[in-house]
Amino acid sequence: MVELSNPFAPRVVERRGAPYWLVVALASVIGAGAAAAGFVYFGGPTAGETVVDVRPTPTVLTAVKDIARLEVTEVQVEKVIDISERQKVVFGLLDGEDNMLLVAAGSATIGVDLEKVGEDDITFDERSGVATLRLPPPEVFSARLDPDNTYVYRRETSVLAKRNERLEGRARKEATDAVEEAASKPEVLERAKVQAEKQLTALLKRVGVKRVEITWGRGTRA
Secondary structure, eight states: OEEEEOSOOOOOOOEESOOHHHHHHHHTTTTOOOOOOOOOOOOOOOOOOOOOOOOOOOOOOOOOOOOOEEEEEEEEEEEEEEEEEEEEETTTTEEEEEEEEEEEEEEEEEEEEGGGOOGGGEEEETTTTEEEEEEOOOEEEEEEEOTTSOEEEEEEEOTTSOOOTTHHHHHHHHHHHHHHHHHTSHHHHHHHHHHHHHHHHHHHHHTTOSEEEEEESOOTTO
């Protein structure tokens, strides 16, 4: 049985569809990044000097895929994972324990998937200069751990227990899930909406749009 715990604990003519230049303008902001917070350093024991050799191996390109994502917010998270596995030994008469304390630092990227925006989600009134966009809600694009700031602070295996080599992988998965959960909080997603509106409004005004109106909902391609 595995036990997990954490001890430390957004006539007017209207044409349906957008002009080509408006679509191009939207596409030009794909991949933009935004603000991020700082990491907090966790102190820990230092190891002796070691030399790590990485031998080159072939790199195989398996797929190429075009993406249309507007990245607007990044969050950085620290998490301590205390994970242990209790083992029954000696015909179930005695208990052994394999325990690990993982200090993790990670980040997540939140944005808007423009692939879900269809022609019916963009309208432009040439006479008034007003562009109307309907965007899908922000989502977490990726959650990852920082390998340079994620490490095992403590590992203890009792005499009667067998060390589980998969325990660290389980701890890292718990930490990654915690990063994604933090990025999915309503206040973070609301901030992502604000940032997306700012970026798209600024971009479209630079190409001649007088006013940008943005609503949030399910894109027609979702």
